[in-house]
Amino acid sequence: xxxxxxxxxxxxxxxxxxxxxxxxxxxxxxxxxxxxxxxxxxxxxxxxxxxxxxxxxxxxxxxxxxxxxxxxxxxxxxxxxxxxxxxxxxxxxxxxxxxxxxxxxxxxxxxxxxxxxxxx
Numbered sequence: 614x615x616x617x618x619x620x621x622x623x624x625x626x627x628x629x630x631x632x633x634x635x636x637x638x639x640x641x642x643x644x645x646x647x648x649x650x651x652x653x654x655x656x657x658x659x660x661x662x663x664x665x666x667x668x669x670x671x672x673x674x675x676x677x678x679x680x681x682x683x684x685x686x687x688x689x690x691x692x693x694x695x696x697x698x699x700x701x702x703x704x705x706x707x708x709x710x711x712x713x714x715x716x717x718x719x720x721x722x723x724x725x726x727x728x729x730x731x732x733x
Contacts, residue, residue, distance in 0.1 A: 678731035685724035692717035 622628065695714035701707040 674731045678728050681724050681728035681731065685721050685728060688717050688721035688724055692721060 692714050695710045695717060698710050701710060
């Protein structure tokens with residue numbers, strides 16, 4: 614190897630000499646083998662970490678879907694409770710309950726739509 618200057622140095626500065634090291638062939642082979650083993654272990658750990666990450670993502674999606682379904686069920690029951698008192702003798706009160714029931718129906722539909730996004 615040459616120690617040619619590939620870039621300018623400061624005035625009066627020298628490039629450091631190239632450092633080399635000689636090791637026995639047996640030690641070199643052992644280091645090579647150890648390096649290959651460590652690379653295989655690293656690949657194995659990375660694969661298992663990826664699998665765990667995918668599993669966690671699936672669990673997260675399942676829980677989010679369950680949450681949106683629970684919200685939809687709650688909205689449905691709220692809507693039904695307003696529908697039950699919709700037959701109030703006072704027409705204004707009945708209209709108010711009908712509007713509230715319809716709003717809860719829309720909420721239920723939105724929650725079901727959102728739950729469908731997390732379908733597995």
